[in-house]
Structures are given as C-alpha cells and as structure tokens.
Amino acid sequence: MGKQPKWALAAVGVVAVAGITAAVVIATGGDQAEAQAAPPAVSGVQLAQAPDEAEPDALQANATDVTAAAKSRSVSLILEYKVTKTCTVHPNYPKDGVIGNDIDWQIAPTDIVAWRYNVNSTWSMISDKKYRNSKHPWWGFVHRDCLGTSVGGEHFPTPTSHYPAGEPVPQRILEGRSAVEADHYRTVVFRVAEGHVTNDHRAVKTMGTLRDAANRFVIGNVFGGWHVHSTDQHDHGWTKVYVPNAKRWGWVQDIHLA
DSSP: OOOOOHHHHHHHHTHHHHTOOTTOOOOOOSSTTOOOOOOOSOOOOOOOOSOOSSOOHHHHTOHHHHHHHHHHOSSOOSEEEEEOSOEEOBSSOOOTTOOSOOOOOEEOTTOEEEEEEESSSSEEEEEEGGGTTSSSOOEEEEEGGGEEEEOOOSOOSSTTOOOOTTOOOOOOBSEEEOSSSTTSEEEOOOSOOOOOEEEEEEEBOSOEEEESSTTSOEEEEEOTTOEEEEEEEEETTEEEEEETTTTEEEEEEGGGBO
C-alpha cells in the first residue's frame, strides 16, 4: 500500500471521534464573528433556494463535464487571482474543535486561486487551481492577505465584458459572485439553520463539499470515513447534515453518503 497524503490520513484518523455523535457539544471558539449551536433534535425546514454558482461534486469529479458546464454559463463567477505569499489553506473553517484541518496544504506565489467570498476580515474561501478535479480538496479557507490581484479576462459581470487584470479581491463579507442577482452578488449563508436529525451516524463514503444550500456556495468539506448527522431535508440529490468534525451544518451531495 502506497504512502497516504497527510490530508487523507487526517480524514481517516477522525473516524472514532466522529462516531461520538449523540453527545456532541459545539465549541464556540475561533473568530468571534463565527458561532455555532449544538445540533438539536428538531428544527424548522429550510430548503435550498436557487442553483449554486459552483458545480456540484458529481460534475467536479469529471473534468470534461466541468468544462461543458462552464461553457454553458454565459457569465464567469469563479474569477482567478494571484497569490502574494506562501500560506496555509484549511479544508474547513478554522476554529476550536475542528478536526483534520491541518493537512499540509499551501499556496505560493507561483499558484493561481479563485476567490469565492470573504468570511470575515481574516478569512476567505478560495479554490486552489492546482488541485481542481483531483483527489485532493481544492476548496478551502485562507488568510485574506495571501490573495493578490485578479488575473483578468473572464466574462464578468456580463457575457460580453472582460474582467480587468490587477483588481484587488472584493471587500464584501459573506457575498459571492452570482448570476441570479441584479448586482451580481449573492449572500452566503455561512451558518445554516439546524435540521431534524434522523440518523446521527451516517457514514461519508467519499470526499465532497459542504454547501450553504443544495448546489450553492461551498462552506466546507467532508471526507471519506467521517460520519454526519443526517436529516430529513432533501433537495435534488442533496441532504442537509451536521458535520461534527467541521462543527458545521450544511448540505452534502447524496453521492458522498452511505
């Protein structure tokens, strides 16, 4: 058996911890703007609203399908930026109690990343171009001061416009580029409403993204070998879950769940 990358070992190494789901308590550490409640037994239903601005994992797993989907969209929403310095990237939002979040993932000035949104004054969600459509996670959180200026050339905000090079990352907080809003930005629901848990030990089969709604903004990642609290809320192939290892509610595509 070949040597496993640290991110894969970290994912497997938390299985035992993930299994202790019945009495999980959520830490409120990390950035003071980020707080999460412990998973309740029942909560109101909140279904996803509209299509995401990033492809679902079922498409991300196939580079050809990703290219086809991108061509079918007339406005680019995942715009690329340069990197100012070597920085660590985390697959889930860094705060107390998050497990398997230090996986030796770095970006450097030779890399190109896509900016998705700013969580707060410290952290941004990015997509690391060198890992896209690979077995390594490519959506993650990085310090905002690691991001440089735009590469430019994408069709945004209109199908006929070209985004300029040399533009800084937007200053907006919890807003990402969108094709469905008049101002071309949409709010990220970083703290997803709780749901009614029907299975508090559902296995995760494969790596996938955690979203703020079905097929919408990425707010974290799940890994094979983890367990989640699955709810009775489903939307077009996505299920609302609570992820103990990430200390976060969100939506996972069903293809990743046992």
